[in-house]
Amino acid sequence: MKTGLITSDTFQNHNTGPGHPEQIARVSVIVENFKKLNNKNLIWKKPSKVSDDILLTTHKKDYINLVKNSFPKKGFTSLDGDTIISPGSKNATFDAVGSIIAAIDSVENKEFKNAFCPVRPPGHHAENNKAMGFCIFNNVAVGANYLIKKYNYKKIAIVDWDVHASNGTADIFYDNENVLLISTHQYPYYPGTGSEQEKGKFNNILNIPLPAGTSSEEYLNAFERVTKKLDEFKPEFILISAGFDTHEDDPLAQFNLKTEDYFTLTKRILETSKKFCNGKVVSILEGGYDLNALRDSTKRHVDALLEFN
Numbered sequence: 001m002k003t004g005l006i007t008s009d010t011f012q013n014h015n016t017g018p019g020h021p022e023q024i025a026r027v028s029v030i031v032e033n034f035k036k037l038n039n040k041n042l043i044w045k046k047p048s049k050v051s052d053d054i055l056l057t058t059h060k061k062d063y064i065n066l067v068k069n070s071f072p073k074k075g076f077t078s079l080d081g082d083t084i085i086s087p088g089s090k091n092a093t094f095d096a097v098g099s100i101i102a103a104i105d106s107v108e109n110k111e112f113k114n115a116f117c118p119v120r121p122p123g124h125h126a127e128n129n130k131a132m133g134f135c136i137f138n139n140v141a142v143g144a145n146y147l148i149k150k151y152n153y154k155k156i157a158i159v160d161w162d163v164h165a166s167n168g169t170a171d172i173f174y175d176n177e178n179v180l181l182i183s184t185h186q187y188p189y190y191p192g193t194g195s196e197q198e199k200g201k202f203n204n205i206l207n208i209p210l211p212a213g214t215s216s217e218e219y220l221n222a223f224e225r226v227t228k229k230l231d232e233f234k235p236e237f238i239l240i241s242a243g244f245d246t247h248e249d250d251p252l253a254q255f256n257l258k259t260e261d262y263f264t265l266t267k268r269i270l271e272t273s274k275k276f277c278n279g280k281v282v283s284i285l286e287g288g289y290d291l292n293a294l295r296d297s298t299k300r301h302v303d304a305l306l307e308f309n
Contacts, residue, residue, distance in 0.1 A: 002309060006047060006103045011119055014085075014093070015088060024120075025291055027120050034118075047094075047097075055137065055142065059142075060129040062129070067079070070085060071085055080133075096117075103143075104237075113305075116242070116282075116301065117284040119139070121134055124140060124162060124169050139284050141169050154178050155237075157180045159230075162243020163246045164185055164189065165207065167194070170193065177202035180230075181205045195207060212255075219255065227268055239282055240282070242284060242298075245288050250287075251289055259300055
């Protein structure tokens with residue numbers, strides 16, 4: 001079996017303006033690196049088209065319509081203080097959601113074993129009716145709801161290792177017993193959520209807040225709580241909100257993970273997935289703002305996905 005790499009050139013048209021950290025180069029450095037490596041076990045695939053029915057499992061109709069009508073004819077506008085959009089942002093936004101749908105369908109159809117979606121804009125801060133923190137639609141949440149609706153799964157796990165708490169994903173699944181969200185993040189920090197007291201209606205949210213300055217060793221020790229919770233939940237499919245802004249070189253946060261740690265984290269999740277869901281894992285890019293760290297860390301993440309095959 002192979003590993004899928006789902007992306008689209010439309011990310012290049014999502015222009016956020018000069019100096020914005022969520023820049024075009026974030027995905028271009030990843031994509032160019034994988035093209036250069038030319039691994040025969042990587043299957044490149046384009047995103048699926050996403051219908052309103054798929055989006056409506058996660059976002060309110062009024063919000064979907066607002067987003068569709070917000071993209072400017074020229075120049076820039078914003079959906080919130082951080083979330084800048086331009087004319088080309090529309091296709092990038094819908095392709096980002098479509099990437100996780102294509103990945104899920106292909107894993108279910110046994111086209112490849114697992115997949116990574118290097119796309120932008122990211123998604124985990126977007127709530128059901130609100131854009132936030134560079135995020136427009138909550139890509140991973142749409143994927144989880146798609147698995148429940150189309151494939152009748154009852155136990156979806158989302159592991160979010162981005163340095164920022166996944167407030168949007170928590171908002172969407174707060175009272176959904178079919179979805180377990182586990183989030184490791186710097187705390188207190190943007191967006192201000194993610195305390196251990198936030199557990200969800202069905203004890204289906206596990207926040208693992210960690211202080212600024214957390215080292216690799218401290219983080220990997222804390223991550224044992226992630227795999228323990230997955231063992232208890234016994235997921236039928238695992239989605240990863242893969243943010244690489246926990247890296248020691250990232251300019252937007254203060255964790256100190258090394259590039260190699262992303263191989264270790266991925267491998268731990270895959271080993272757990274083997275017990276319960278035959279290795280069905282799809283990850284999607286969230287944060288990560290140092291370009292060299294992002295390029296190298298995503299490679300090690302995908303190395304682990306490939307090795308698991």
